[in-house]
Amino acid sequence: MGKAQLDCEHTLAMAVREASTEPCPPLLARALDYAVFPGGARVRPRLSLAVALANGNSEPRLAAAAASAIELLHCASLVHDDLPCFDDAIERRGKPSVHAAFGERIAVLAGDALIVAAFQQLSAVGSRISHPVRLAAVTAIVARGVGGPLGICAGQAWECEPRVDLEHYHRSKTGALFVAATCSGAAAAGVEPEPWQELGDSIGEAYQVADDIQDAVADPEVIGKPTGIDVALDRPSAVRELGLDGAVKRLERCIEKGLDSIPPCKGRDLLREVVQQQSNRFFPQGVKHSAA
Amino acid sequence: MGKAQLDCEHTLAMAVREASTEPCPPLLARALDYAVFPGGARVRPRLSLAVALANGNSEPRLAAAAASAIELLHCASLVHDDLPCFDDAIERRGKPSVHAAFGERIAVLAGDALIVAAFQQLSAVGSRISHPVRLAAVTAIVARGVGGPLGICAGQAWECEPRVDLEHYHRSKTGALFVAATCSGAAAAGVEPEPWQELGDSIGEAYQVADDIQDAVADPEVIGKPTGIDVALDRPSAVRELGLDGAVKRLERCIEKGLDSIPPCKGRDLLREVVQQQSNRFFPQGVKHSAA
Numbered sequence: 001m002g003k004a005q006l007d008c009e010h011t012l013a014m015a016v017r018e019a020s021t022e023p024c025p026p027l028l029a030r031a032l033d034y035a036v037f038p039g040g041a042r043v044r045p046r047l048s049l050a051v052a053l054a055n056g057n058s059e060p061r062l063a064a065a066a067a068s069a070i071e072l073l074h075c076a077s078l079v080h081d082d083l084p085c086f087d088d089a090i091e092r093r094g095k096p097s098v099h100a101a102f103g104e105r106i107a108v109l110a111g112d113a114l115i116v117a118a119f120q121q122l123s124a125v126g127s128r129i130s131h132p133v134r135l136a137a138v139t140a141i142v143a144r145g146v147g148g149p150l151g152i153c154a155g156q157a158w159e160c161e162p163r164v165d166l167e168h169y170h171r172s173k174t175g176a177l178f179v180a181a182t183c184s185g186a187a188a189a190g191v192e193p194e195p196w197q198e199l200g201d202s203i204g205e206a207y208q209v210a211d212d213i214q215d216a217v218a219d220p221e222v223i224g225k226p227t228g229i230d231v232a233l234d235r236p237s238a239v240r241e242l243g244l245d246g247a248v249k250r251l252e253r254c255i256e257k258g259l260d261s262i263p264p265c266k267g268r269d270l271l272r273e274v275v276q277q278q279s280n281r282f283f284p285q286g287v288k289h290s291a292a
Numbered sequence: 293m294g295k296a297q298l299d300c301e302h303t304l305a306m307a308v309r310e311a312s313t314e315p316c317p318p319l320l321a322r323a324l325d326y327a328v329f330p331g332g333a334r335v336r337p338r339l340s341l342a343v344a345l346a347n348g349n350s351e352p353r354l355a356a357a358a359a360s361a362i363e364l365l366h367c368a369s370l371v372h373d374d375l376p377c378f379d380d381a382i383e384r385r386g387k388p389s390v391h392a393a394f395g396e397r398i399a400v401l402a403g404d405a406l407i408v409a410a411f412q413q414l415s416a417v418g419s420r421i422s423h424p425v426r427l428a429a430v431t432a433i434v435a436r437g438v439g440g441p442l443g444i445c446a447g448q449a450w451e452c453e454p455r456v457d458l459e460h461y462h463r464s465k466t467g468a469l470f471v472a473a474t475c476s477g478a479a480a481a482g483v484e485p486e487p488w489q490e491l492g493d494s495i496g497e498a499y500q501v502a503d504d505i506q507d508a509v510a511d512p513e514v515i516g517k518p519t520g521i522d523v524a525l526d527r528p529s530a531v532r533e534l535g536l537d538g539a540v541k542r543l544e545r546c547i548e549k550g551l552d553s554i555p556p557c558k559g560r561d562l563l564r565e566v567v568q569q570q571s572n573r574f575f576p577q578g579v580k581h582s583a584a
Contacts, residue, residue: 026453027452083400105449108375112372126432146404160319
């Protein structure tokens with residue numbers, strides 16, 4: 001599984017270009033590109049493609065469309081999460097957030113248009129794949145990871161409730177899109193998605209814990225966004241709950257659990273390596289962990 | 293073509309229930325239902341279903357999913373258009389707008405979740421139709437009506453530009469979803485969608501002109517939302533451009549053009565009747581027109 005095989009920049013660029021081509025209003029067109037490029041670690045699409053590849057990747061176009069749809073939806077959620085009514089974050093990935101750069105109205109619309117672009121992308125491969133029946137299954141998996149009742153919109157909506165159901169909050173806000181990543185990779189390759197749920201769940205939880213650790217200890221200059229938000233907004237966090245060492249231990253356990261859950265498949269060993277590699281990036285600089 | 297055949301309330305209710313079921317955060321769940329029910333005139337889904345029926349409706353489940361997806365997307369756009377950063381409208385359909393009733397954060401998320409629900413709905417029929425290849429075509433048509441470069445998101449984004457391209461503004465903001473309605477109805481029934489574009493275009497333009505007339509002359513109490521917005525926000529409007537009589541004449545011409553464009557099909561006469569009936573509702577009370 002080479003580095004190039006896990007790369008979705010080209011598919012992402014095509015999707016953004018299609019959505020922002022003439023006669024798209026210029027500000028919206030620029031905001032769409034700005035929200036997606038340059039990207040972050042692209043953890044979710046890499047995970048999705050890695051699962052498809054480990055299972056033979058018999059519909060590479062569908063797998064690529066699923067992976068980049070998931071990343072477009074992730075980017076959309078960042079744009080909307082940064083809005084003044086939510087985190088009011090003025091920085092993201094080391095540059096002004098979309099609403100800081102283009103205004104609130106364009107940020108709302110860019111998020112909307114990215115959600116639509118994700119599904120547009122998926123539908124576009126319909127006529128170019130050998131197993132069209134897989135498209136509906138993959139689309140349903142991706143949609144489940146984003147909307148209600150258990151997708152990232154629902155996760156974010158828990159922040160608006162007087163009482164938060166912590167398990168559903170984390171599962172939906174972070175885990176759901178990771179589950180969509182592993183399960184859509186499996187479904188695109190034509191294998192039963194359900195056994196791949198636990199890998200997504202565990203890596204999603206690991207990612208959430210890593211995010212909490214980062215918010216507590218990382219240098220804002222290094223990670224390109226403000227830190228200390230969890231304490232400032234009084235949000236639940238693994239570090240606040242378990243202390244730093246406890247949170248690092250939980251992160252290690254989540255990754256191990258994910259690795260152990262990988263179902264038998266042709267590329268199991270390589271997939272384990274990829275997951276391990278990607279997960280090592282979850283540990284902020286300066287935080288010691290046993291598997292590094 | 294009976295009244296019941298053009299009704300999509302049941303499909304809409306199923307879609308909203310699926311998105312808002314346990315464990316959806318309660319506020320988001322209530323907001324999703326609130327944004328869709330009770331509905332407005334449901335002009336777009338009726339038009340979509342009418343076109344599918346006029347063409348034999350050989351995939352009724354797909355036609356119903358397309359019609360209600362279009363209405364969900366329309367409802368999503370109303371929720372986001374009413375936000376403080378856009379129209380800042382506190383009333384819609386005779387009750388507080390979603391952000392007025394549930395707060396801005398839930399309004400952003402409800403709009404997002406409705407967009408996702410639309411595509412989720414479409415993907416859900418994938419395993420239950422005889423012509424799965426039509427699903428991708430219908431989904432692509434619906435997505436094109438909403439995202440960039442020519443969908444309703446793009447239309448709304450023209451309001452953020454220093455110079456507005458008026459033709460693209462109206463085409464995208466209103467026409468695009470009407471075109472999606474007629475073309476998705478045709479594609480769901482297995483006929484070439486392209487010849488159905490002009491019907492959507494013309495009825496979409498008629499609707500836009502009717503909206504301008506309503507904004508200029510209707511009683512806010514009767515229509516359940518504020519009026520006089522176009523002048524207050526200095527927005528282009530057919531009434532401001534042509535005067536009331538000129539705008540009414542243009543509305544009549546648009547409807548006529550739409551009726552004349554209907555391609556040959558089995559249910560052409562009935563479809564003409566439905567379009568005429570629906571269009572008669574475009575004339576606000578007290579405004580005289582020749583076809584009433």
